[in-house]
Amino acid sequence: MALYRKHRPQTFASIVGQEHIVQTLSNQVATSKVAHAYLFSGPRGVGKTTTARILAKAINCPERKEGTSEPCNQCNLCNEISSSASIDVIEMDAATHTQVANVRENIIENAQFRPTKSKYKVFIIDEVHMLSTSSFNALLKTLEEPPAHVIFILATTEKHKLPDTIISRCQRFDFKKIPYETMKKYLEAVAKAEGIKVEKEVVDRLINKSDGCARDAISLLDQLMATGEKEITSSTASLLLPTANVEETLVFVTALIERDAKTCLTHINQLVSDGVNLPQFAHDVIELLRVMLVSKANSQTRMLGLDLSDKVKKELKSSEFRVQSSELVMLIDLIIKRRAEIKSAPIPQLPLELAVIEWCDDRMTHDTDNMTQDKNGNEKKEMEKEKSETRNSKLEIEVSNCETKKTLKEKVVELISPEPSFTLEQAQAAWKETLKKLETLSPSLTFILSTAQLTRVQGRTVHAEVQYSFHRDKIMETGSCRQIQSVLSEQIGSPVKLEVNIPEAAKEKNELQALAAAFGGEVVN
Numbered sequence: 001m002a003l004y005r006k007h008r009p010q011t012f013a014s015i016v017g018q019e020h021i022v023q024t025l026s027n028q029v030a031t032s033k034v035a036h037a038y039l040f041s042g043p044r045g046v047g048k049t050t051t052a053r054i055l056a057k058a059i060n061c062p063e064r065k066e067g068t069s070e071p072c073n074q075c076n077l078c079n080e081i082s083s084s085a086s087i088d089v090i091e092m093d094a095a096t097h098t099q100v101a102n103v104r105e106n107i108i109e110n111a112q113f114r115p116t117k118s119k120y121k122v123f124i125i126d127e128v129h130m131l132s133t134s135s136f137n138a139l140l141k142t143l144e145e146p147p148a149h150v151i152f153i154l155a156t157t158e159k160h161k162l163p164d165t166i167i168s169r170c171q172r173f174d175f176k177k178i179p180y181e182t183m184k185k186y187l188e189a190v191a192k193a194e195g196i197k198v199e200k201e202v203v204d205r206l207i208n209k210s211d212g213c214a215r216d217a218i219s220l221l222d223q224l225m226a227t228g229e230k231e232i233t234s235s236t237a238s239l240l241l242p243t244a245n246v247e248e249t250l251v252f253v254t255a256l257i258e259r260d261a262k263t264c265l266t267h268i269n270q271l272v273s274d275g276v277n278l279p280q281f282a283h284d285v286i287e288l289l290r291v292m293l294v295s296k297a298n299s300q301t302r303m304l305g306l307d308l309s310d311k312v313k314k315e316l317k318s319s320e321f322r323v324q325s326s327e328l329v330m331l332i333d334l335i336i337k338r339r340a341e342i343k344s345a346p347i348p349q350l351p352l353e354l355a356v357i358e359w360c361d362d363r364m365t366h367d368t369d370n371m372t373q374d375k376n377g378n379e380k381k382e383m384e385k386e387k388s389e390t391r392n393s394k395l396e397i398e399v400s401n402c403e404t405k406k407t408l409k410e411k412v413v414e415l416i417s418p419e420p421s422f423t424l425e426q427a428q429a430a431w432k433e434t435l436k437k438l439e440t441l442s443p444s445l446t447f448i449l450s451t452a453q454l455t456r457v458q459g460r461t462v463h464a465e466v467q468y469s470f471h472r473d474k475i476m477e478t479g480s481c482r483q484i485q486s487v488l489s490e491q492i493g494s495p496v497k498l499e500v501n502i503p504e505a506a507k508e509k510n511e512l513q514a515l516a517a518a519f520g521g522e523v524v525n
Helices: 019-030 048-060 076-082 100-108 133-144 180-193 200-210 214-225 234-240 247-257 261-273 278-297 310-320 325-339 350-360 379-399 408-416 424-441 443-449 469-475 478-492 504-518
Strands: 037-041 089-093 121-126 150-156 171-174 453-458 461-465 497-501
Touching: 019 048, 019 171, 037 048, 048 076, 048 089, 048 121, 048 150, 089 100, 100 133, 180 200, 180 214, 200 214, 200 234, 214 234, 247 261, 247 278, 247 350, 261 278, 261 350, 278 325, 278 350, 325 350, 424 443, 424 453, 424 478, 443 469, 443 478, 469 478, 469 497, 478 497
Parallel strands: 037 150, 037 171, 089 121, 121 150, 461 497
Antiparallel strands: 453 461
């Protein structure tokens, strides 16, 4: 018999990690105030069906003492329910009985007959969210006003898929993932009952891999026990439970943090050659970055569900010092956005490659390439030194890019002065140089800029005109506009603001073309 079936709880007291539910149900059974319909929702393997069976035994057990809630687990009726052999406790898998005919035959018609041996006829419907809409509609009336001898227990892992009309007619109980300490005590108790000894590190790995699911944890322990060893060590566990392949993912994440585009792109193309699932790889990257982010905020936090070797943990901790929390947030957002585009991309690896280029070529974030870690662990001092140097030079960069020597007062006056220090002709000449420089940085943007005409200079604002609104919108995007203004200011030698407009004639023409297109025609010049 599988270990998870052998150690399946048979009483309310033996249910693991769901004390808030056990207490309520126990009180209801003890006081004979049982509801006619229950909804058990929560993750897989945390005790929903097990609790339903125990509840069915408790309300039907003829040997249960007055004022108590636990079934005796000795009488014939308890044994029949425990072995799923009772004709009065009907368990139905909604995933394989989704049609309305199954609901009508197995539930609605069956509910009209009184129980054969028991006090209550109990219907346990597992994965109830899989029922069709017509099945829910057929079940609704019986669920709302069932016969006095019928109790419904609905179990689901996706409560949000149930109609509100069904949910509102049930008492709802939300099962939670089993906490670390509770799971640890449970696994140690099972191991002791089986007469084996499990190292603490192995227990930790079982808990990490099970992700709060008791059934998964017991199944993994059963797999380890198949070796026949009486003492399960880390080396034994490594043979049957290989550590998650995060070493390769860590190489990619480290290269991202160091903004090493070449290594990242090479890594992605190697993954494609090896046939690795790219959405899953992106998910693993996000998981690793998440661990780093949370670990930086709280160093006491455990490795949050990831099964990592000691070597990877050390390397991960070392990488945390080379990146700031704000950068991790931006990087996670970027990978999440690009991961969603992988399935629809014409080239599967393209979204990840774009994410790498976008991140490694980002001029708006702090450059971390030169941040190094010395032998004495003085990376924090290095970071403070770099920040200090950045603060000292930042004011000079923002005030002016001119090579002319000026006092700070003169530079500030120049910045706030509405009078320009350049003419339209100078701006037009600088515009050509700007296009040449941007051509290597952003070819697509340069093509749009080449269609723009500088019309006038007002104060420190350079006005330009384009013929189409989508050209204007592209140029005035925050990132694009900042980049253009930066290069143009450098060429002119003075801070510049760029404004892009559409001529009135072009506006009328665009509106006329849009109107003609709406009626299936076109404008002929």
